[in-house]
Amino acid sequence: MTAIVPFAERLHEAIDRKRSPLAVGLDPVLDRLPPEVLRAARDRHGERPAGVTAALELFCGGVLEAVEPWAAAVKVNIAFFEQYHLPGLVAYAGVLAEARRRGFLVIGDIKRSDIGSTAEAYAAGHLTAGPGGAASFAVDAVTLNPYLGRDGIVPFIRTAVRHGGGVYVLVRTSNPSSVELQQLPVGADTVAGHVAELVARWGAEVGPPDGYAPVGAVVGATFPGELAALRARMPRTPWLVPGYGAQGGRAEDLRAVFDARGHGALVNASRSILYAYSTPARTTSGAGAWKDAVAQAARQAAEELEAVRHAGS
Amino acid sequence: MTAIVPFAERLHEAIDRKRSPLAVGLDPVLDRLPPEVLRAARDRHGERPAGVTAALELFCGGVLEAVEPWAAAVKVNIAFFEQYHLPGLVAYAGVLAEARRRGFLVIGDIKRSDIGSTAEAYAAGHLTAGPGGAASFAVDAVTLNPYLGRDGIVPFIRTAVRHGGGVYVLVRTSNPSSVELQQLPVGADTVAGHVAELVARWGAEVGPPDGYAPVGAVVGATFPGELAALRARMPRTPWLVPGYGAQGGRAEDLRAVFDARGHGALVNASRSILYAYSTPARTTSGAGAWKDAVAQAARQAAEELEAVRHAGS
Numbered sequence: 294m295t296a297i298v299p300f301a302e303r304l305h306e307a308i309d310r311k312r313s314p315l316a317v318g319l320d321p322v323l324d325r326l327p328p329e330v331l332r333a334a335r336d337r338h339g340e341r342p343a344g345v346t347a348a349l350e351l352f353c354g355g356v357l358e359a360v361e362p363w364a365a366a367v368k369v370n371i372a373f374f375e376q377y378h379l380p381g382l383v384a385y386a387g388v389l390a391e392a393r394r395r396g397f398l399v400i401g402d403i404k405r406s407d408i409g410s411t412a413e414a415y416a417a418g419h420l421t422a423g424p425g426g427a428a429s430f431a432v433d434a435v436t437l438n439p440y441l442g443r444d445g446i447v448p449f450i451r452t453a454v455r456h457g458g459g460v461y462v463l464v465r466t467s468n469p470s471s472v473e474l475q476q477l478p479v480g481a482d483t484v485a486g487h488v489a490e491l492v493a494r495w496g497a498e499v500g501p502p503d504g505y506a507p508v509g510a511v512v513g514a515t516f517p518g519e520l521a522a523l524r525a526r527m528p529r530t531p532w533l534v535p536g537y538g539a540q541g542g543r544a545e546d547l548r549a550v551f552d553a554r555g556h557g558a559l560v561n562a563s564r565s566i567l568y569a570y571s572t573p574a575r576t577t578s579g580a581g582a583w584k585d586a587v588a589q590a591a592r593q594a595a596e597e598l599e600a601v602r603h604a605g606s
Numbered sequence: 607m608t609a610i611v612p613f614a615e616r617l618h619e620a621i622d623r624k625r626s627p628l629a630v631g632l633d634p635v636l637d638r639l640p641p642e643v644l645r646a647a648r649d650r651h652g653e654r655p656a657g658v659t660a661a662l663e664l665f666c667g668g669v670l671e672a673v674e675p676w677a678a679a680v681k682v683n684i685a686f687f688e689q690y691h692l693p694g695l696v697a698y699a700g701v702l703a704e705a706r707r708r709g710f711l712v713i714g715d716i717k718r719s720d721i722g723s724t725a726e727a728y729a730a731g732h733l734t735a736g737p738g739g740a741a742s743f744a745v746d747a748v749t750l751n752p753y754l755g756r757d758g759i760v761p762f763i764r765t766a767v768r769h770g771g772g773v774y775v776l777v778r779t780s781n782p783s784s785v786e787l788q789q790l791p792v793g794a795d796t797v798a799g800h801v802a803e804l805v806a807r808w809g810a811e812v813g814p815p816d817g818y819a820p821v822g823a824v825v826g827a828t829f830p831g832e833l834a835a836l837r838a839r840m841p842r843t844p845w846l847v848p849g850y851g852a853q854g855g856r857a858e859d860l861r862a863v864f865d866a867r868g869h870g871a872l873v874n875a876s877r878s879i880l881y882a883y884s885t886p887a888r889t890t891s892g893a894g895a896w897k898d899a900v901a902q903a904a905r906q907a908a909e910e911l912e913a914v915r916h917a918g919s
Contacts, residue, residue, distance in 0.1 A: 320723075320724070322723075341737040341738060345738075370720075370724060372718075372720050372724045372727040372731065375727065375731035375732075376726075376727035377731070377736065378699070378731060378736035379696065379699055379741030379742075379743070380738055386692055404719045404720050404751075405717070406717045406719065406751045407685050409781060410633075410635075411633070411685045412685075414685040414688065415689065417689040418688035418691060418694070419688075423690065424654045424658050424690050424691060424694075425654060425658075425691065428655060428693060429691050430691045430692070438717075438719045438751045438753050440751050440752065440779075440787055440788070441779050441784055441787075442781070442783030442785065442786035442788075443786060444781040444782065444784070445783075463753060463754075466721065466753075466754050467721075468721040468755070468757040469757065471755055471757070473755035473756060473804065474752060474797065475753070477792045477800060478792060478793070479790045479791060487787070487790060491786065
């Protein structure tokens with residue numbers, strides 16, 4: 294039996310090996326895929342539903358190839374597969390397998406929430422191998438929603454720890470209306486501040502006393518003024534930081550998310566990398582040229598973030 | 607083109623037709639299925655993964671048959687299918703199709719949460735037919751988590767309304783640790799109270815001025831002291847009430863959830879009906895006897911709730 298390597302060690306090994314804290318988000322939408330990908334899928338498998346599966350797998354496979362040198366992790370958002378019902382989820386399992394094969398740390402962006410035995414069921418569905426190898430949804434870490442309290446989180450943590458995996462709990466999300474609940478005042482604190490304390494506590498229950506816990510936090514890059522204060526409340530919590538790139542978060546605002554060794558966070562970019570081939574500045578032609586545009590956008594993000602990661606040390 | 611019937615009308619038509627506000631929750635766990643079901647699935651399809659799909663479909667199909675006279679709706683919790691990865695979700699699509707065929711109002715208990723275009727993707731995944739008929743996850747209504755604010759809810763509402771569907775937003779969940787966030791004090795109010803106001807407002811934006819909106823609330827039966835106050839804050843909000851039965855909520859505490867016509871709420875029971883055949887009082891033998899136990903438990907729940915539903919009128 295292989296020894297289980299704790300999640301934070303695997304996370305930081307991946308970041309240091311790639312020299313990049315970048316996580317590339319896979320959010321595929323059929324209408325936005327390169328025409329050559331759609332054509333190839335249709336030619337081989339027809340329109341629907343098999344062609345849907347093939348198009349998603351071809352596109353995401355190309356992205357994984359293109360970003361492999363530049364990204365420590367991929368964050369695969371299951372919603373963009375679930376939108377195509379079963380044919381989409383067949384592709385989800387295929388994309389996860391390909392991401393694992395290429396050595397990425399794989400985050401399932403599932404934002405699930407349920408309680409007790411139902412949370413255990415979701416945990417079995419995303420943090421264990423499952424009943425059939427090729428049809429597995431197993432990932433290294435998942436994102437979770439905290440509205441139900443610890444009953445909705447601890448079952449995932451238990452399953453994750455057994456497999457060297459982790460969880461990332463939504464604390465402060467990057468969208469405008471996140472203020473409606475997350476910034477409600479609770480005495481002198483906020484709901485999000487309170488959740489930050491809970492996340493730190495849940496991590497302390499299972500993490501090493503002097504290192505990062507397997508219990509992480511999702512903290513958006515779009516509210517840079519809040520990052521340092523939240524970091525102080527969650528010093529041993531790995532962060533997953535969305536909102537960089539297309540949503541407007543800037544690299545220079547992200548110094549507070551990294552520690553002195555440049556550890557402690559993954560920064561995610563999705564659309565700005567995934568659809569780089571369709572921005573006017575990067576419009577390309579020729580077979581496979583879309584992948585060059587994706588690689589170029591990933592390289593630029595990785596270099597920008599790597600500079601910030603070491604700026605404080 | 608058929609006219610779209612609004613969700614609340616379909617809901618109340620189903621409740622009045624069945625003379626029952628009962629929603630039966632489908633939370634299948636392989637280890638708890640009747641031995642004859644597991645045996646039949648294994649004999650026809652082998653152990654895994656096809657046998658997993660078959661066992662879930664056989665069991666849920668038998669439950670749907672047994673509860674059809676007694677339940678207005680079924681609440682299918684996708685977590686219990688997702689735990690078996692793709693083979694489980696193949697069964698989920700099959701069970702939804704069978705539930706629709708039998709005329710149940712079908713609620714997908716998905717508790718999803720994400721924002722903007724990602725919420726739109728989930729909505730397309732659960733409230734539209736999708737790319738391949740037999741592989742569809744389409745349901746009449748879904749459950750949602752409010753932590754991300756209106757960005758995470760409104761895209762679902764828009765898609766639901768276009769198809770005569772609805773949404774149920776988690777307000778006060780039935781689990782013990784729901785207090786950790788939901789009962790945090792916000793001035794003189796609580797987080798859950800604040801969410802109740804948001805849910806009522808989102809419903810008023812799309813619902814009729816004098817009837818129930820297509821935007822519902824999940825309010826657990828396990829905190830009966832809070833029901834009347836929450837009802838007063840959400841008078842035009844259809845409720846989905848879990849926690850009755852196995853979790854300890856009692857029928858006589860539920861008068862406040864119904865209006866004078868006995869409308870406005872579905873009450874859910876899952877394990878107390880689903881696994882009725884394995885309670886000592888109802889242990890049965892003989893082929894198909896497990897279904898009689900399920901039917902008997904559903905009948906008892908329906909009659910108990912139907913009495914309460916009309917107690918205030």
